[in-house]
Amino acid sequence: MSGLVTRRSSGSVAGAARFPDVRLRRNRRTPALRDMVRETTLSPRNLIYPLFVTHGRDVRASISSMPGQYQLSLDHLMEEVVETERLGIPAVLLFGIPEHKDHLGTQAYDQHGIIQEAIVAIKETVPDMVVVTDVCLCEFTDHGHCGVLLDDGVVDNDATLELLARTAVSQASAGADIVAPSAMMDGQIAALRAGLDAAGQSDTPIMAYASKFASAFYGPFRVAAESAPRSGDRRAYQMDGANGREALRELEQDVLEGADMLMVKPALAYLDVLAKARERFDLPIAAYNVSGEYAMLKAAGANGWVDEQAAMMEMLTSIKRAGADMIITYFAKDAARLLRGG
Numbered sequence: 001m002s003g004l005v006t007r008r009s010s011g012s013v014a015g016a017a018r019f020p021d022v023r024l025r026r027n028r029r030t031p032a033l034r035d036m037v038r039e040t041t042l043s044p045r046n047l048i049y050p051l052f053v054t055h056g057r058d059v060r061a062s063i064s065s066m067p068g069q070y071q072l073s074l075d076h077l078m079e080e081v082v083e084t085e086r087l088g089i090p091a092v093l094l095f096g097i098p099e100h101k102d103h104l105g106t107q108a109y110d111q112h113g114i115i116q117e118a119i120v121a122i123k124e125t126v127p128d129m130v131v132v133t134d135v136c137l138c139e140f141t142d143h144g145h146c147g148v149l150l151d152d153g154v155v156d157n158d159a160t161l162e163l164l165a166r167t168a169v170s171q172a173s174a175g176a177d178i179v180a181p182s183a184m185m186d187g188q189i190a191a192l193r194a195g196l197d198a199a200g201q202s203d204t205p206i207m208a209y210a211s212k213f214a215s216a217f218y219g220p221f222r223v224a225a226e227s228a229p230r231s232g233d234r235r236a237y238q239m240d241g242a243n244g245r246e247a248l249r250e251l252e253q254d255v256l257e258g259a260d261m262l263m264v265k266p267a268l269a270y271l272d273v274l275a276k277a278r279e280r281f282d283l284p285i286a287a288y289n290v291s292g293e294y295a296m297l298k299a300a301g302a303n304g305w306v307d308e309q310a311a312m313m314e315m316l317t318s319i320k321r322a323g324a325d326m327i328i329t330y331f332a333k334d335a336a337r338l339l340r341g342g
């Protein structure tokens, strides 16, 4: 036993002597050297900032589950979008809290719904900002599910497709640059593409929430968007977190249906899926650094248990290293400020 240990350690020293280039620390000696050999660099241009928009005037309501994030009325939303652009972040992702929710989520596809109004306002004020819209019904239905709920508690796939397509068309007509379906219905990319094309919106790209897992990390978001399901859960349509191969099938299916960009969500607990998606597909890939990932770090940072800024940059860099071209993150403004040197 001790012979084995000795042989191994002396073997590695001998190896180092024979092959001097095994000294990996050489390239890490100074900050300048480390800068030169850094493989992954994060830029504000990689980031997409999610925002929550609500009715009313002068509303800036803190979201208890997500410190530093707010439900914003249109006037304050505009201030945020102007600031987002100033920081060099190219895109925002919009979520809406409607005045009324109903069984079929009609405010999602109302041309005067909160999201549609927000899109028009942003495009008037900051025309170059890329506006991405979430295409889903859960914020707009009184039951909180992502589609049409049948009496037996099942979400009707095909009836939902029609409403998702109407939602995407109304958002694109209002001026959305990218529509991002997140309901996890089968066939939703094909349904959106057909609907958009028929409405003369064939230039609007679809960012597919292609592999979206049923995740406890969405908890803080559901407080923010007031969209938790009243009964049951989303496991009959969102994916089982145990399934990496099935995630690739979901991604592939969305490519076949005509997705222009793919998304993996959540990001941190699914970096293996993101890395495989990067290897397998040549489409631009987004990763969603979700609300629970944000809230965990905010809580630990506020308690002084981790260095929030350093951990934030490490997380975002890891997501990019794993293969994301775009990172949707509530940290977008904080990260952009750091990257720009304050």
Ligand code: PBG
Residues within 6 Å of the ligand: 134, 136, 138, 146, 182, 183, 217, 218, 219, 220, 221, 222, 234, 289, 290, 291, 292
């Ligand atoms: C809508 C939607 C959700 C998120 C994005 N779009 C919630 C859900 O599916 O329950 C979660 C985002 C986050 O947690 O930051 N379906």
